[in-house]
Amino acid sequence: MIATRMAQALRQALIEEMRKDEDVVLLGEDIGVFGGAYRVTEGLLDMFGEDRVRDTPVSEIAIVGAAVGAAMTGLRPVVEIQFNDFLTCAMDQICNQAAKMRLMMGGQVNVPLVIRAPIGATGRAAQHSQSLEAWFMHTPGLKVVLPSTPYDAKGLLKTAIRDNNPVMFFEHKMLYGAASPGGKARTAIEGLDESFKPAPEEEYYLPFGVADVKRHGRDVTVVATGLMVHKSLKAAGVLAGEGLDVEVIDPRTLVPLDRKTILESVSKTGRLVVVTEDVVTCGVAAEISAIVAEEGLFSLDAPIRRVGVPDTPIPFAPNNEKAVIPGEPDIIAAIKSVAGGAA
Amino acid sequence: MKDDISREQALGLFRKMLEIRKFEEKLYFLFSTRLMPGSMHQYNGQEAVAVGVCANLHRSDYITSTHRGHGHCIAKGADINAVMAEMFAKKTGCCRGMGGSMHIADFSVGMLGANGIVGGGIPHAVGADWTCRYKKAGQVAVAFFGDGAANEGSFHESLNLAAVWELPVIFVCENNLYGFSTHYRRVTPIDRLADRAVAYGIPGVVADGMDVLDVLEKSKTAIARAREGKGPTLLECKTYRFMGHSRFEKPTYRTPEELNEWKNRDPVPRFAEYIMKHCGVSDLDIKNITGEVEKTIEAAVVFAEQSPDTEPQDYQEYNHG
Secondary structure, three states, X not given: OOEOOHHHHHHHHHHHHHHHOOOEEEEEOOOOXXXXXXXXXXXXXXXXXOOOEEEXXXXXXXXXXXXXXXXXXXXXXXXXXXXXXXXXXXXXXXXXXXXXXXXXXXXXXXXXOEEEEEEOOOOOOOOOOOOOHHHHHOOOOOEEEOOOOHXXXXXXXXXXXXXXXXXXXXXXXXXXXXXXXXXXXXXXXXXXOOOOOOEOOOOOOOOOOOOEEEXXXXXXXXXXXXXXXXXXXXXXXXXXXXXXXXXXXXXXXXXXXXXXXXXXXXXXXXXXXXXXXXXXXXXXXXXXXXXXXXXXXXXOOOXXXXXXXXXXXXXXXXXXXXXXXXXXHHHHHHHHHHHOOOO | OOOOOOHHHHHHHHHHHHHHXXXXXXXXXXXXXXXXXXXXXXXXXXXXXXXXXXXXOOOOOEEEOOOOOHHHHHHOOOOHHHHHHHHOOEOOOOOOOOOOHHHOOEHHHOEOOOOOOOOOOHHHHHHHHHHHHHHOOOOOEEEEEEOOHHHOHHHHHHHHHHHHOOOOOEEEXXXXXXXXXXXXXXXXXXXXXXXXXXXXXXXXXXXXXXXXXXXXXXXXXXXXXXXXXXXXXXXXEEOOOOOOOOOOOOOOOOOHHHHHHHHOOOHHHHHHHHHHHHOOOOHHHHHHHHHHHHHHHHHHHHHHHHOOEOOOOHHHHHOOO
């Protein structure tokens, strides 16, 4: 079955890898009997049994810590942390243990571990709405993945499971296209065009460190992640009507980061806008901007612009949330502000 | 103490404890007389715990350790040369000079690593035990940790998870009375940490951590239980560290009387005396073993000193697998 929703695509990736390799096991809160808060593991308990699909207590330290121990001794665990905000409860196990184990032990051991976690704001207030991917870019030893389409999600998750290092795998809630039984999740996938590329049924792996140019353009480079890829594509569509030709690049993996594709694009357009859903200060865009400033400064015809969440916890009131999460108008304004006479 | 061990077993246990003691004494000397990088946390005084527990384990069984991990490493059978070379940050070190005292590990003997974060290694033992159950390989996993770690969230989460998943991990709490400078009773409201086992529906047992035979016997029961798949055990070993918390720290927070009282129960001479009385071990046996162990440690120092230094860019090799 072709997966037109990200939850289905991720589920397919898990099923394929679990069928192929008995060492692949899943653990997390509500992933078994319930099928996962975002339905990614739906039916997998029946398919693979309780030895391989394990519901856990609400114990993020033990979930990640046990997964580290299992990974060090021969399994390939895939952890689901229900909201990426809850990763904070397991930071020692992620950043001091999983990330550092291989170097500390002088290469005696690998930690083939994937930690999946949903990101993004969907009306759930400050502790269920963050996008924390930048924190993990700051910890060497981890790889960081953030897909924006079902196609990318499947191919990248399969690669993550085969990787011998710990991989942080972030999934945007608005792109799953799935809700708990009886629930009505907010989704952004209705109305997305062919840019929300479905995942085919057959097997494929997408390499880490290779960005995907989601839209080719001459005038301005936009680097965007997750849901912001789609908002940027919509913005680019609007601006095309005004004669501005915008290129949209999705890095897909933040560690390793495809610097080459970004720098080549900037050398062509001379203008860069980075659009992400994390907090701007020390965020994903700060790193990408610094790389371009260091290695591509003389290609730039205008200052770099970052579009992200201002320095605030995400507020609950829907109009406040909307005010802090980048929207199409913010992206359009930023692109126009750097475009100058480009059009 | 019990007297149902053979002369051979007695000598084996004595030799291991003495290896740890002499290793630590040599290390203290090396740190104080010459340039040895970093810091260290010494195990002197607690030898009976690591040796008593590990005597019941096979090479393929797993242990996780603490920042005070030299004893666990040696007791589990790690190569002393490689452990010593790691202290010297040499290329031949068990972690290729990348980990040092706080991260010594030897995966070839199931020693999954010392750990610089208090309580950090406890859930790794749970995960290792999961692998054992899943692969039906018959091994067990032991988590060593201190009284300080028993107040970490990882302790609670790990014991709960092991109990509810029926993973027969042996949780060995080495209660040496102090977390750095703080007496455990100032930060822990109960005398017996083993009593916490009740909260997880698992057995909680207290052993005399200064008596290798008591540790041997009580851990034997816990490990046998684990091998039969009957679930985890919390084993608290009451013990004492003779040195400061780290390197040359002077333990101003405890009295000389207290130290002397525990030194009177020093597990190494105490066991030597016992086996000479009960196991047909002679004064000469003790002397011979002592000489051999000293030679082993000296040889480890020579090996480490003569080993090649790390290159400044070596770390790059170990960053990603």
